[in-house]
Amino acid sequence: MTKPRQRPIMLLASGGGHWTQLMRLRPAFEGHPLVFVGVKEFYRDDAGAHPFEVITDVSRLIRWNLPLTILNLIQVLLRHRPVMVVTTGAMPGLLALRLAKLLVGSRTVWIDSVANVEEMSLSGRKARRHADLWLTQWEHLARPEGPTYLGSVI
Amino acid sequence: MKLFLTVGSMLPFDRLTRALDDWAALHPQAQVFGQVGRGGYQPRHFEAVEMLTPAEYRSRMLWSDLVVSHVGMGTVIAAAELARPLLLMAREVKRAEVTSDHQMATARWLSGRPGIVAAADEQELIERLATVQAWGRPDAMGAASPRLIGRLRELADSVSPRTPTTPTGGA
Numbered sequence: 097m098t099k100p101r102q103r104p105i106m107l108l109a110s111g112g113g114h115w116t117q118l119m120r121l122r123p124a125f126e127g128h129p130l131v132f133v134g135v136k137e138f139y140r141d142d143a144g145a146h147p148f149e150v151i152t153d154v155s156r157l158i159r160w161n162l163p164l165t166i167l168n169l170i171q172v173l174l175r176h177r178p179v180m181v182v183t184t185g186a187m188p189g190l191l192a193l194r195l196a197k198l199l200v201g202s203r204t205v206w207i208d209s210v211a212n213v214e215e216m217s218l219s220g221r222k223a224r225r226h227a228d229l230w231l232t233q234w235e236h237l238a239r240p241e242g243p244t245y246l247g248s249v250i
Numbered sequence: 251m252k253l254f255l256t257v258g259s260m261l262p263f264d265r266l267t268r269a270l271d272d273w274a275a276l277h278p279q280a281q282v283f284g285q286v287g288r289g290g291y292q293p294r295h296f297e298a299v300e301m302l303t304p305a306e307y308r309s310r311m312l313w314s315d316l317v318v319s320h321v322g323m324g325t326v327i328a329a330a331e332l333a334r335p336l337l338l339m340a341r342e343v344k345r346a347e348v349t350s351d352h353q354m355a356t357a358r359w360l361s362g363r364p365g366i367v368a369a370a371d372e373q374e375l376i377e378r379l380a381t382v383q384a385w386g387r388p389d390a391m392g393a394a395s396p397r398l399i400g401r402l403r404e405l406a407d408s409v410s411p412r413t414p415t416t417p418t419g420g421a
Contacts, residue, residue, distance in 0.1 A: 155349075247396070
């Protein structure tokens with residue numbers, strides 16, 4: 097019998113700035129088995145030697161993708177059974193945290209985008225109930241009851 | 251002058267693309283290349299594509315002397331890393347260009363940093379293009395906050411043992 101593979105840490109974000117910010121967190125996870133999840137095949141390069149999965153993007157502007165995104169996430173979560181899921185948003189990140197808690201009991205981390213200067217994003221506010229660590233990148237948005245501020249990615 | 255226009259990889263931003271197209275028509279000596287998104291206004295006076303891969307995007311930014319963009323953090327971070335001056339214009343909810351006005355708040359936060367200028371509208375954007383030489387370059391952005399990285403590392407170490415092939419030295 098082969099030894100069961102160690103459950104990885106999953107790093108997941110939608111495109112553009114969300115992905116760029118997630119990549120700046122990589123030093124925190126050095127030495128751990130990782131799996132990267134993005135919304136475009138061309139982000140694979142950033143995963144290096146780690147596994148990379150593509151899921152369908154969803155947002156308020158492309159909300160009809162929602163069933164497909166959920167299906168993709170369920171498949172990816174069951175395939176890798178991450179011990180922890182870290183996301184910088186947006187809506188796919190929120191869905192990932194909820195499903196990861198539900199399906200595989202992952203520890204979950206939400207880091208709201210640094211672009212949300214005046215208030216947490218809508219997904220960020222909803223992530224509260226599903227995130228073990230619920231972070232804003234703006235000190236003035238932090239509250240004793242959360243979100244927590246620990247600095248920013250830039 | 252070489253300008254790289256980017257409106258992100260998702261939605262077109264016709265107000266910005268059109269303003270730069272009009273400017274390019276009057277400045278044939280300038281070289282402009284754009285990533286303009288799918289299904290929007292097609293510029294007639296410069297070359298543009300719907301979407302670039304991250305590698306193409308990076309080399310286009312390196313090619314340019316100035317980046318003109320919507321207020322996307324991917325672009326802001328890349329321009330800082332590659333020390334390219336940045337001219338921003340925010341997408342607005344009232345014009346159905348985005349679903350929240352966070353870009354305007356981000357623009358207010360960023361504007362006035364070295365090498366970054368945020369224009370309120372198309373007219374200001376065009377005016378600002380004439381003064382780009384005086385802006386300097388953006389500060390290189392440092393690594394993520396050590397406190398943030400430290401807390402995430404602590405959490406990661408508490409749930410997942412490191413593999414023995416870990417490169418030494420950490421971050």
